[in-house]
Amino acid sequence: MQPSVGVSVPRVDGAAKVAGTALYVDDLPPLPGELHGVTVRSRVARGRLRGVTFDPAIDWSDVTIVRAEDVTPNVVALIVDDQPVLAADVIRHAYEPVVLLACADRAKLARAAAAVTLEVDPLPPILDPEAALSADAVVEGRSNLQKRYLITKGAADVGDEASLAAIEAALAGCEVVVRGRYTTTHQEQLYLEPQGLIARWDDHGVHVVGSIQCPYYVHKALTKGFDLPADRVHVTQAVTGGGFGGKEEYPSVLALHAALLARKSGRPVRMIYDRKEDLEATTKRHPAICDVATGCDRDGTLRVLAMRVVMDGGAYVTLTPVVLSRGALHAAGAYRWRDARIEALAAATNTPPNGAFRGFGAPQTIWAIERHLDAVARELGRDPLDLRRQNLLTIGDTTATGQKLAFSVAGLECLDKARADSGYDEKRRRGPVATGRVARGIGAATFLHGAGFTGSGERNLKGKAAVDLVAGGRLLIRTGSTDIGQGTETVFRQIVADAAGLPIGAVDYAPVCTTHVPDSGPTVASRTIMIVGSIVESAARKVAARVAAERDRAGGTFAEAGDRLIAAGEVTELVQYVSPDYVKWDDATYKGDAYPVFAWSCFIAEVDVDLDTFETTVVGFWSATDVGRAVNPVLCVGQIEGGALQALGWALTEEIVWKDGLIQNPRLTNYIIPTALDAPHMTTALIEEPFPFGPGGGAKGIGELPMDGGAPAVAAAIEHATGLSLGALPLSPERLLAASRRNAL
Amino acid sequence: MSLTDLESYELLHAPSLAALVALVADRHASGLHTVLLAGGTDWLVEQESRPPLPSGVEHPVVLDVSRMPELRALEVVSGEGGDRLRVGAAVTYLELRRSAVVGERAPLLARMAADVGALQIQARGTIGGNLATASPAADGVAALAALDADVLVESVRGRRTIPFSALQTGYKTSTRAPDEVLVAVEIALPSRGAPFVWRKVAARRAQAISKVALAGVAEVEDGRVTRFGVGMASVAPVTARLPTVRALALSRPIAEIDAASVDRAVEADVSPIDDVRSTRDYRLHCAKALVRAWLRQLGARG
Known part of the structure; x- marks a missing residue:
């Protein structure tokens, strides 16, 4: 059997996304009687809500209205219960939801929303x-x-x-x-697909389907919000067009809103944010x-x-x-x-x-x-x-929390590799090169990123995943980990295929619905491959061992032995994560092993700065990253390059412009992220210093890491090119001009 | 926000320019607004951000002019005053980019067109649309200002020509009457190989509205500038024609023009503001730097 791990197998979800046949939440066909839902927000950053008026020119008879008094308890369950589902009398930010409306006719719904007036006494x-x-x-x-x-x-x-x-x-x-x-x-996440969700109620409780990163967070919010037993809340992830953390906690708010409208109207309710609302109201x-x-x-x-x-x-x-x-x-x-x-x-x-x-x-x-x-x-x-x-830091050193680094530490190798690939030394020696009115410079950043939950987080979380044996010698992965574009579905299949000695085509991935998959913990914290991947790998090994024992007993192929086992009863292995023994953490003193392991990296950027206009162009980008083990090298490089580009946006152009607590640029035309034309060619090296407890032979989490090093590398390159040292982001032409004047004084 | 009521709009095609101007005049006389839709690249964005239309009001009539043959000219017309380029109002940026005659005779237009929006916008957006929406940030209009274009408009009263210098009256206002339809622009072509400049300063390489953009065209004989046009986007309530800079460039041998006098002239000609895209300070700095570089290109000092 050819191994799957280490091979860049194509993404299993790729074809449907390229062909446009993948169904994102707003592509799902309307349910019978479905209504559209919309949120009326404060538009004042702070104040007292005196009242709400509904323009009598609108016929409100077919509009469902939900206000704070309809919500008990009026709280979004998270770490601290301080956030109301709908503002009752105090306004604490400019996009605070106050009134929810639903109507079958979208054009009428837009008119109705414009006909709601909030009477707010503003406070500074x-x-x-x-x-x-x-x-x-x-x-x-x-x-x-x-x-x-x-x-x-x-x-x-x-x-x-x-x-x-x-x-x-x-x-x-x-x-x-x-x-x-x-x-x-x-910084706004700016996932391709804005947030959206559909909620409905029936005899089994409440059902939501949507663009969700962490279905069990939504499950918890609905369970608490409606005081329901866990088995009456059903949360399903639709195909999700990116999250980057932005769909971690916010979908809980959206789910409560849609479910409130659905309960009051007795109809399914679809709530899809447009880009402006998403950019204004959701987290950054x-x-x-x-x-x-x-x-x-x-x-x-x-x-x-x-x-x-x-x-x-x-x-x-x-x-x-x-x-x-x-x-x-x-x-x-x-x-x-x-x-x-x-x-x-x-x-x-x-x-x-x-x-x-x-x-x-x-x-x-x-x-x-x-x-x-x-x-x-x-x-x-x-x-x-x-x-x-x-x-x-290298092996044997201790971090600021006293964590002694014992293995999988390749910061030096990353530095040396990126340094050599980029020609850094020669370019630094030459000094900044000016061509006409354009100056070129190069700069670097070295950094680490902790993979998995912080401290005792994974031990407390007790993430679970299951692998089922299915007729015909197939395996089914059941996990709450979501593929939101990063490739989880593909990489988990690779890990399971190798663990069971099967081809990747024999492995399926169950749709992520809380009714059918265990809580693997949230899809966050660079933990999906490293932590959940290791549980999935362990479950697959257990299932494969049972099949192997059956083959030893009575012979036959994997499929034949598997089918005999299934005929005798369900074959599934549910595994709970066990934190390695060496991980010791004290929450009271913030001392110990902050993370099970770190990924290491060095980013080097080369820039051209126009000395007339102070526009910066990133003309070269080199990186070397210790990923432990690259399960799927193309997807791994994709994570690093995509994250690095996101970091370049944060470095150079992305800025929310505020006025009195309101966002002045909530649009793609004026909240400026890089386009393909702004993306430099990237030379991306993977260093593999295996993590002994990682799946696939030692994978570490690297989803977040590439966001860390881009901005400081660019700032260092600009400093090399121009002598201007900036400590504030973004490194916009306007700021560089101001800095050049300070330098000239 | 309000694309929800878009489907209730009526989308019409006029059979001819004569029918179009008659319809526009008719509706205007009755106090009704008519939208002339070319590429829609501005208009659709406006629809998305406006409040919803109240129910019961008559929705605007939208006339698709994007394929009207009378608005699609792209040709050189020879006459007594020399060769003139005619660009129909519904000619797209992509057509300007791809046109051999534009590339050869008016390369400023081709170069500018390559910087408008991105390819998708260039394939729909038109020079007439850019003039009609009349944003001071419009790249196309800055180029027309530099080329001292004549704007041809037609109404039931007939056709007339508005020189660019007489077109703009204030922020998004012009001397074109509400019932006058933009038909084309005409440009007195500069000599072959005449120097030109196009420089757009924006937050990214595509899909970005100019913070500042400079268009320029010149003819130089024996060290003196004999033709000089400039247009600048995003530095004033209208597309800036920089009259003081023009006068300076024509006033003396180009080698006698120094950077300080260019800076003073630019300061006299522009009045940029702070907004969501940039600052007054940065725009003023760029305006000076760009004009200085353009005059250096022609032979000025410093």
């Missing part, structure tokens, strides 16, 4: 996260400090109160101290302000790190504590520090809740530490990549 909104920490409460009765973490190591490990003075003392003892502030902005990447101070020896040995991170959580907590945690755990970058103090805070503001987005807090802090290392290199007169190489 709190929009600055730093100011919010000392402002009056965004959510009454709750602190604007949504979460705080403190990580200490070495000299700073003297208790919370004494740690600040201790780290300052450690800095004071260093030969070279560098301080800096690095900031990042909101948390902006962050990072203040960094480092101390090092004159020879470049890094010693002390102090970082304070403030993230803007938006009006409600949603997943902010988890995002903040990952941000804090990546703040030290891929480097050795003797002493470290990392304090991370999240503040509530009157902006829409920020949430999950590929990288999940890490890109913000890695932006800060990587930009800062460039500043340290400048201070020392060192090449930035040499300085990194000198300080990169």
Whole structure:
């Protein structure tokens, strides 16, 4: 049998997507009696809702109306129960849902929505996260400090109160101290398919189908929201056109809305956001302000790190504590520090809740530490990549949380590979090359990304997956892990095929419906291949072992032996994830093994900067990434290149423009992501340093990692080309012009 | 937002230009609005972002003019004043890009057309549509300004020519009467091989509205500029014709024009604003840099 793992088999979902026959949620045919649903939002960032008026010029008799008083309990169940399903009397952000409407006639529904007037007494909104920490409460009765973490190591490990003075003392003892502030902005996921969902009720309970990343999150929200037993909530994932974290928690809100309208109307209700509503109302990447101070020896040995991170959580907590945690755990970058103090805070503001987005807090802090290392290199007169190489973590080193790295650490190999492939040394030696009014420069970032849930997360999560033996010698994978475009369906089949010794064509993937598949944990955190893939692999081995035993007993092919087993009863193996024993984590002190393993990478960007207009063009891009094991090399490279391009957008052009808490550019024409024409040629190397507990011979999670290194690599390249060092994203021509004037002073 | 009521619109085709202008005049006299739809690349976007139409009101009549033969001319007309290029109002950007005669005789238009939207927009968008919607950010209109185009309009009162310099009156307003239909533009062709410039500054390489764009065409004889046209997008409420810059370029031997006087002239001619796409400061900086580079290309100092 030819192995499947390590081979770039074509995506099983590819043909239908290319041919346009794949059915996304809005392609599903209308159900009998179906209504369209729409949301009326506040349009004021903060205020008191005095009342709602419905224009009598509209005949409301065929319009279903749901308001806060129809919702009990009026809360979206997540980490903290602070977010109402519909705003009742207080408005806390500009896109707060207030009224839901449903009608069979879409044109009438649009008129009806325009005929609802919200009477709001506006209050001055709190929009600055730093100011919010000392402002009056965004959510009454709750602190604007949504979460705080403190990580200490070495000299700073003297208790919370004494740690600040201790780290300052450690800095004071260093030969070279560098301080800096690095900031990042909101980023919209901009998946191809906007959010959408259809809800209906029948004798079995509530059914929703939609564009969903984590069906069991939606399941939980509906179970709690309608006080239903688990077996009366049925959540099905439709073909999903991208998520990037944006469809992690928000579909829970949409599902509650659609199910409320469906229950009140007694009809199926379809709610599909258009791009504008999606861009305005759904979650975005948390902006962050990072203040960094480092101390090092004159020879470049890094010693002390102090970082304070403030993230803007938006009006409600949603997943902010988890995002903040990952941000804090990546703040030290891929480097050795003797002493470290990392304090991370999240503040509530009157902006829409920020949430999950590929990288999940890490890109913000890695932006800060990587930009800062460039500043340290400048201070020392060192090449930035040499300085990194000198300080990169390797086997036997401990991280800021005290995690001792024992295996699968290839940061140095990644650095050396990308450095050689890009011709970095020669290009740096030459210095910036000016052709007419265009300057060319090159820059790098090295980084790591923790795969799987943080700390004891996987142990608490107890993710499960099953493999069934099916007639004719086939296997069926049943998992709650969703394919949202990243290739899960294909890669899981490869892993299972090899584990069972079958061709990939003998493996099927059950439609993801909570009624029929176990809860494998959410499709997030670079955990799908590494964690769930390993459960699926284990289940497949168990099924194959049962078939093998039957063949030993009575002979025949895999299919014949399998069919004999099935005739005697259902053959299925449900496996729960077992965290490797070595993973030890203390949530109270934030010490221990933050992640089971890290993936490692080096990104190098080469840019042209027009010195008249300050437009930046990325003309070359090289990367080397330690992925453990590439189960499907083409898909693996696709993840890295797609993520890198998303990072280039964040670096150069993506910016939400706000005015009084309202978004001024909620359209594809003015929220600027890169197009194919803006994508540089990418040279992408895979380094395979296997993770002993990873599936397929050692795969690690790499879904989020490529989001981390693009922005700092581009900023370093711009600095090389122009001498302009920027600490704030995006690196727009307008900001570069302003920086050039500051430099000229 | 409101594409939901689009299907209730009436889409008509007029059998001829004469019938079209008669219908437009008729409806205008009755106070009714008529949409002349060419590529639809602006209009459909507007439909999506406007509030829904109230029920019971008469929905606009949409007349598809995209295939009307009288609006599809693309030819060189020879006359006493020299060769003129006629571009019908319904000629698309892609046709401009692909036309041999445009590439040879008016390369500025071909070069500009390659930067409008992206290929899909270029295949639908038209030069007439760009003029009719009259956005000061329009790339096509900046090029027409540089070429000092004449705009041909027709109504039941007959056909007339509006020189570009007399066309625009303010933000999205013009001297074209509401019942006048754009038929074509005509350009006095520059000499073969005449220098030109097209430079678009935008947030990405395609599908981006200009932050600033400069179109220019010139003829230079014995170190003096004898013909000079410029048009600039996104720096004023209308497409900027930069009259002070024009006067400067024609005023003395090109080698005697220095960067400081170019900067002063540009500052006198533009009034950019802060908006969602860029800042006044950046636009002013680019406007100066682009005009300086263009004049350097012609032989100016610095």
